[in-house]
Amino acid sequence: MFDLDKWKEIWATLRSNRLRTFLTAFGVFWGILMLMAMLGFGSAIQTGSKRQMKGMATNMLFCWGQQTTEAYDGLPPGRGVRFDTDDIEILRRLPGIEYLAPRLQLGGWQNNFTLQKDSKSGTFTVMADYPEFAKIISFEYDAGRFINNRDIAESRKVVVIGKAIREQLFAPDEDPIGKYVKISGVYFQVVGVTRTLRSGQAGDRDANTAFVPFTTLKTAFNMGNRVGFFAMTAKPGTDGPELERQVREALSRHHRIAPTDRLAIGSFNAFVMFGKLSTFFSVLWWMSWIVGGMTLIAGVVGVSNIMLITVKERTKEIGVRKALGASPISIVSMVMKESIVLTLIAGLIGVAAGVGLLAVGDLALANATESPMGPPQVALSTVLYAVGVLVGAGALAGIMPASHAASIKPIEALRAE
Numbered sequence: 001m002f003d004l005d006k007w008k009e010i011w012a013t014l015r016s017n018r019l020r021t022f023l024t025a026f027g028v029f030w031g032i033l034m035l036m037a038m039l040g041f042g043s044a045i046q047t048g049s050k051r052q053m054k055g056m057a058t059n060m061l062f063c064w065g066q067q068t069t070e071a072y073d074g075l076p077p078g079r080g081v082r083f084d085t086d087d088i089e090i091l092r093r094l095p096g097i098e099y100l101a102p103r104l105q106l107g108g109w110q111n112n113f114t115l116q117k118d119s120k121s122g123t124f125t126v127m128a129d130y131p132e133f134a135k136i137i138s139f140e141y142d143a144g145r146f147i148n149n150r151d152i153a154e155s156r157k158v159v160v161i162g163k164a165i166r167e168q169l170f171a172p173d174e175d176p177i178g179k180y181v182k183i184s185g186v187y188f189q190v191v192g193v194t195r196t197l198r199s200g201q202a203g204d205r206d207a208n209t210a211f212v213p214f215t216t217l218k219t220a221f222n223m224g225n226r227v228g229f230f231a232m233t234a235k236p237g238t239d240g241p242e243l244e245r246q247v248r249e250a251l252s253r254h255h256r257i258a259p260t261d262r263l264a265i266g267s268f269n270a271f272v273m274f275g276k277l278s279t280f281f282s283v284l285w286w287m288s289w290i291v292g293g294m295t296l297i298a299g300v301v302g303v304s305n306i307m308l309i310t311v312k313e314r315t316k317e318i319g320v321r322k323a324l325g326a327s328p329i330s331i332v333s334m335v336m337k338e339s340i341v342l343t344l345i346a347g348l349i350g351v352a353a354g355v356g357l358l359a360v361g362d363l364a365l366a367n368a369t370e371s372p373m374g375p376p377q378v379a380l381s382t383v384l385y386a387v388g389v390l391v392g393a394g395a396l397a398g399i400m401p402a403s404h405a406a407s408i409k410p411i412e413a414l415r416a417e
Helices: 004-016 018-052 087-093 149-153 164-169 200-207 214-220 240-254 272-312 315-323 328-365 382-406 411-413
Strands: 059-067 097-105 112-118 121-128 139-145 159-163 180-183 186-196 209-213 228-232 265-269
Touching: 018 328, 059 272, 059 315, 087 097, 087 180, 087 228, 087 240, 097 214, 097 382, 112 164, 121 186, 121 214, 149 209, 149 214, 159 180, 164 186, 164 200, 164 240, 180 209, 186 200, 186 209, 200 209, 209 214, 209 328, 240 272, 272 382
Parallel strands: 121 209, 159 186
Antiparallel strands: 059 228, 059 265, 097 121, 097 228, 112 121, 112 180, 139 186, 159 209, 180 186
């Protein structure tokens, strides 16, 4: 295997027709480059999608009231469905719910309010929340904390502000903790500054949101027993679609909604979304290997054809070898080595080019937080696996030419022109 003369002979054979060797090697090079590019593209989409959803629980469920479309229990269609605090206890009795977070937005959905601090002011979203919400949408904190149970129990006038609010209302070197901001004429003490883990539109919304205790918003702004919508997570092992069905059924029963009215209550089920994404990523991974693999196979077929031509051109040489006592195994080994070396060298150059291409993509997308694509990444194990595929492909490409070479009879080979 490590006979230097044999390796010199292989190198001399490959150099004897440089153009043909180059064109043959290019097919393998292009195949492995395409494979790595496809895998990198798939990983970029997956990384970008995960970055967009970072900080979100994969087992969460949101539901909100809409408008009935069917008459039921003596009530006409077209009724607006408004959740209330009684729904909180109803949903807490469902065994599949792990964390339940009733939410209410000051002024209603997509309505913002002015926050003021001394002479500075800005328009932001004001949300009333329970501590459980931080278990559903995760935050990091530049300072302070999130709402706690004591804030809820005592209806404290405290507020947790997003990073964008801090930057607009406070000086860069000013500590906002303990300071007061005015929300629609009511003073709230800042107890925390969040730094969102999400990106894109969701991250921008988090950065521009002020969070106050749910009970405080109700009393300070006379919101009654209203609940805007519910955020919740399922206990481990709970079936997501089944939990959604139970939540809809419980709320429909309380608000006298027809069981068949699917439009009266809106919902967003992360179970379904993450399940579809997982399937999509799996299909994309397989398609990357199939497309890249087919391109690589085309290159390997080219190697096999060229090796057949090479064997035909060296028929007399092979006949001389066999006449001098070369065994069929040594002839097969010679052709197989040439095929593997050619495939492996071309493939490794393709791997190096693929790594360089992915490095360029990584530099271009590393800081592009708004992009739907993240930095492309291909695991080292995948690269090593690809190299293993190359060795196998080279051996496969050499089987037919090697078999043909081994079957050549010395007398006929010596007569060949």
